[in-house]
Amino acid sequence: MxxxxxxxxxxxxxxxxxxxxxxxxxxRSVREAQDRARARIERSPMRAFRDELPAxxxxxxxxxxxxxxxxxxxxxxxxxxxxxxxxVLQGLGIGPGDDVVVSNHGYLTAGWSxxxxxxxxxxxxxxxxxxxxxxAAAFAAAVTDRTRLVVVDQITSPTALVLPVAEVAAAVxxxxxxxxxxxxxxxxxxLDVEALGVAFWAGNLHKWAYTPRAAAxxxxxxxxxxxxxxxxxxxxxxxxxxxxxDLQGTVDHSAWAxxxxxxxxxxxxxxxxxxxxxxDLLLHGAEHVRSALGTESPHGGIPSAPCLRLVALPxxxxxxxxxxxxxxxxxxxxxxxxxxxxxxxRGYLRLAAAPYxxxxxxxxxxxxxxxxxxxxxxx
Numbered sequence: 001m002x003x004x005x006x007x008x009x010x011x012x013x014x015x016x017x018x019x020x021x022x023x024x025x026x027x028r029s030v031r032e033a034q035d036r037a038r039a040r041i042e043r044s045p046m047r048a049f050r051d052e053l054p055a056x057x058x059x060x061x062x063x064x065x066x067x068x069x070x071x072x073x074x075x076x077x078x079x080x081x082x083x084x085x086x087x088v089l090q091g092l093g094i095g096p097g098d099d100v101v102v103s104n105h106g107y108l109t110a111g112w113s114x115x116x117x118x119x120x121x122x123x124x125x126x127x128x129x130x131x132x133x134x135x136a137a138a139f140a141a142a143v144t145d146r147t148r149l150v151v152v153d154q155i156t157s158p159t160a161l162v163l164p165v166a167e168v169a170a171a172v173x174x175x176x177x178x179x180x181x182x183x184x185x186x187x188x189x190x191l192d193v194e195a196l197g198v199a200f201w202a203g204n205l206h207k208w209a210y211t212p213r214a215a216a217x218x219x220x221x222x223x224x225x226x227x228x229x230x231x232x233x234x235x236x237x238x239x240x241x242x243x244x245x246d247l248q249g250t251v252d253h254s255a256w257a258x259x260x261x262x263x264x265x266x267x268x269x270x271x272x273x274x275x276x277x278x279x280d281l282l283l284h285g286a287e288h289v290r291s292a293l294g295t296e297s298p299h300g301g302i303p304s305a306p307c308l309r310l311v312a313l314p315x316x317x318x319x320x321x322x323x324x325x326x327x328x329x330x331x332x333x334x335x336x337x338x339x340x341x342x343x344x345x346r347g348y349l350r351l352a353a354a355p356y357x358x359x360x361x362x363x364x365x366x367x368x369x370x371x372x373x374x375x376x377x378x379x
Contacts, residue, residue, distance in 0.1 A: 005269070005356045016361050018338040020354035021157075021183055021308050024207040030262045034212045037257035053253055057246040060259040064205060064217045067263050068185060070193060076218045076228070076242030077256050081182045083231065084202030084218040085110045085151070088178050091227040092148055094119050099147040101139060101172070104344075105156035105163070107180060114149075122147070127344060128310070131301030132164035136171040147175050154203075155183035158341050160308035160350055162188065169197040176200070176224070185209045185217065186266050187275060187307040199224050208307055210269075211262030212255035218245075269355050279306035282353035285362030286311050289351065292366035310348040313340070317373060318347030330372050336365055 009025045011017050017025070026034075037056075041048040057077065065075040078084045094100060096118035102111050103124040111121045124138040139150060150172045154165055169177045176199035184191060186209030193201045201219040205211040220228050225241040234249040247253075270277065286309045290297050295312040304310070318324040318340040324347060327340040341348045351362070 008265070008269075009356055011356065014335060015332075016336050016338075016364055017354070018336065018351050018357065018361060018365065020352045020357075021207055021350075022339065024204075024210070024213065025354065025356070026206070026212055027210050027262070027265045030210060030212060030258055030265055033261035034254045034258040038252065038254040041254065049247065049250075053247060053257075056257050057253065058243070060256045061242060061246070063260045063263060064215075067209065068193065068203070068217060068219070069191060070217075070219055073242065074194075074219050074222075074225075076220070076245040077259070078202070078216050078218045078230075078245065079214045079255075080206075080216045081107075081180055081202045081204055082113070084200070084216060085113050085178065085180070086231050087218065087228055088149065088200050088202075089113055089117055089119075090231065091224065091229060092176070094148050097146065098149075099144050101142045101147055101150040101175075103135075103139065103152065103156075103163075105159050105161065106151060106153050107157045107182065110151045110178075110180060119148070120146070128159050128161070129301075132167055133301075135164055135302065136167040139168045140171040143172050143175055147172075150175050150177045151180055152177060154179050154181040154201075155188060155305040155308065157182065158343050158350070159348075160305045160310050161302045162305055163302065165198065166196045173197070178202070182216075183207055183305060183307060187305065189272055189275065189306075193219050205259060205262065206255075208266075208275075209262055210265045211259045214252075214255040215259050215262070218242075274355055275306055278353040278355065278357070281357060281359065282307070282309050282351060285353065285357075285359065286351050288359075288362050289349065289366045289369070292369055307352055307354075309351050310341070311351060313347040313349060314373070315346075318342055319345055323347070327373075330375065334368055334372050336368065336372075338365065 008027050010028050061077050062072040065072045098119045099122050100114035100119050101122045122142045124142040126135050126138040152168045178200040179198050181203035185203040185205050199221045205215045206213045230245045232248040236244045236247045290311045297312045318327045320342050324340040324342040339350050341350050
């Protein structure tokens with residue numbers, strides 16, 4: 001772990017952290033900014049909610065939109081992408097008799113949310129080494145005359161792929177597309193959301209943009225904004241999009257109040273230069289781990305994310321949900337925070353690279369893996 005950077009975070013130094021993508025890691029200064037925001041609210045809650053928070057949250061929205069290259073009036077703050085999915089399903093009135101299309105690489109909550117509303121879930125199936133044309137074709141093949149929404153991950157959570165969102169949107173048109181961009185803000189340059197041809201785009205700010213958790217952005221195309229309302233109806237219900245999302249009763253707004261502080265840390269760490277440094281580190285670190293395992297990692301027409309990368313495990317290792325969970329427990333007991341992933345009958349490790357990582361982190365993992373996979377603790 002890079003000691004010069006690690007001191008900015010509050011991670012346990014006894015662990016090798018290679019899974020930043022799961023929950024992020026809040027920098028100490030950002031956590032302190034959130035604490036100050038919470039303390040300001042507690043000094044005078046009445047004044048805070050009535051007179052101060054509206055301006056604070058409007059500024060946070062504008063900062064988030066500018067960071068993403070979006071107009072301020074197009075983008076609301078939500079707690080996470082999962083909440084954004086619920087907002088879109090509610091706004092479209094999706095329910096029994098409707099189909100929602102996801103992919104076999106997608107995060108599960110979109111499907112669960114659709115099924116909870118009585119909709120039928122349809123899955124676009126494609127392998128980890130598919131090319132962009134096959135991905136777009138798989139989504140198109142899953143669409144029926146009852147399909148009300150297609151959900152496509154910009155960066156897939158289990159497989160760390162950058163999916164061809166614009167191609168998918170064109171292939172399924174005129175069905176509206178929601179982009180699950182949970183991993184994209186601060187990690188994927190050149191987003192150009194408005195040019196993707198989609199109706200909705202939602203990204204977490206707490207993963208790679210270093211804001212507090214419970215901070216995410218929801219962009220909505222102009223034709224759908226009037227129908228999008230927060231899941232909790234509260235004081236701001238009579239306002240227009242996106243202001244109507246700001247004040248939702250007495251929830252803790254301190255994470256949003258500290259959004260600008262997180263974005264400033266992203267810039268201070270080097271911005272896109274830091275992202276490029278992490279991508280290069282991850283490329284070489286993943287190859288080091290792969291060489292220690294003696295496996296071939298998937299190669300296809302879809303690029304891996306700059307921030308995440310799969311390394312194939314030996315055949316028969318962590319190739320089911322249960323065996324992947326067991327391996328996770330052995331890895332953590334040995335001091336490594338890295339998730340095994342069972343996908344399509346094969347086991348992988350999903351590695352990440354964050355500013356606090358260095359070459360030694362991957363070298364330690366590579367050296368320890370043979371014994372961990374054998375079920376023994378490393379020496």
